[in-house]
Amino acid sequence: MKLRFLLTLSILLGSFTGLTSTSASANGDDHTELGEQMEVIGKTFRSLRRAVRDPAKNAEAAEMAGKMLAAAQASIDHDPMWTADQPADEQADFVAGYKKEMEKFIQLLTDLKAALEADDNEKANEIVGALRDQQRSSHKAYKKPDED
Template sequence: MHLRLRQFGAACVLAFAISSVAHAQQDEEKTPLGKKMSAMNTAFKAVGRQIDDPSKNANTLEQLAIIETNAKAALTLEPEKQSKIPAAEQAKFKAGYQAGMKEFIATVQKLQVSIKAGKNAEAVATYDEMKGMQREGHKEYRIKKAGAPPGGN
């Protein structure tokens, strides 16, 4: 009886921990920008898993199209962090965000060209460049959520 009670208690604690993580992820996606970034992140991870495999280039191009579409939409949106900085600095903040997104979009397009040409080794280098851009952009323009890992992702 005691063993079953302990197992049930452990299962409840585990379920609570999992639901807390899921709830934290849902909070981030409430904003329109959060939804775009989440879609980009899912596609970005898929690209990372298959970027070096030429047989998956068609799917990689589909994922890159998702990234590009959402990045262009995100370009018109305002980062949540913008409202948390002084009003005098908000225009500069927004301009920096938009410049970073434009650079990211250009890199996505560069990656598409490499994949279409079948230059997967070159594409891997461009993907790594994009990962760095993502990290830096998140450090600068994203509010660090409680419990988020260090490094801004």
């Protein structure tokens, strides 16, 4: 009897962890779809910030802005992980606010790519500053704190 109970419990726990892992990405680690896109954004932004300082690297930097743009466009339809921890009646507003911020982000990246293609490094540097500010404020608002 006790054995059967333990068996049932382990099956239940097994299916529970199976369920929770479906919200993570297909490659089995603990990253969400959004987390995967953010990894791309984070790594590319690091290289881009360096490249933007050198006008000889504008073509390369414009390509990096394009890569970040594609990742941002892929991010807008994935809700932040933190959504599930918001009160049920606030989740829709939370996701709407996130999407609005992501739209601003997409616009900034579109402008950055255009500025680099036009060899306007002053403007490009300004936009990089705005992106850093937005990263800070958006993460504060939408990135689950214990993830830092």
